[in-house]
Amino acid sequence: MVWLNISLMVLGISIVALGIAFLLRKRKTVWIPSLILAGLGILFIGLGQLPQPAGSWNDLIFTLFGMIFFFAAAVTALVTFLVKKYKKKSVV
Numbered sequence: 001m002v003w004l005n006i007s008l009m010v011l012g013i014s015i016v017a018l019g020i021a022f023l024l025r026k027r028k029t030v031w032i033p034s035l036i037l038a039g040l041g042i043l044f045i046g047l048g049q050l051p052q053p054a055g056s057w058n059d060l061i062f063t064l065f066g067m068i069f070f071f072a073a074a075v076t077a078l079v080t081f082l083v084k085k086y087k088k089k090s091v092v
Contacts, residue, residue: 002050009046013039030084034077041069 016039023031048062 005046005049009043012042012046016042030080031077034073034080037069037073037076041066041073044069 016035019035020032023029023035043066044062045066048059048066050059052058
């Protein structure tokens with residue numbers, strides 16, 4: 001099952017990398033920080049699913065960091081969306 005977890009982590013990070021490449025190509029670089037944070041969330045949640053040594057708190061900490069990074073990605077995307085929305089309205 002370890003190979004499945006690792007392959008899902010690689011797939012998730014590959015999707016994030018493709019998203020960043022797409023955003024760079026479309027010149028919408030303001031969305032890159034939220035994608036980077038989402039990629040870190042995928043990475044840490046994936047690390048939390050791997051087998052850990054006995055008596056270790058690594059799985060809990062990795063999962064907690066993953067959730068924090070996903071929350072930070074959502075907040076960053078929301079702030080970016082609101083700034084872009086109100087910036088367009090104030091120009092007109």
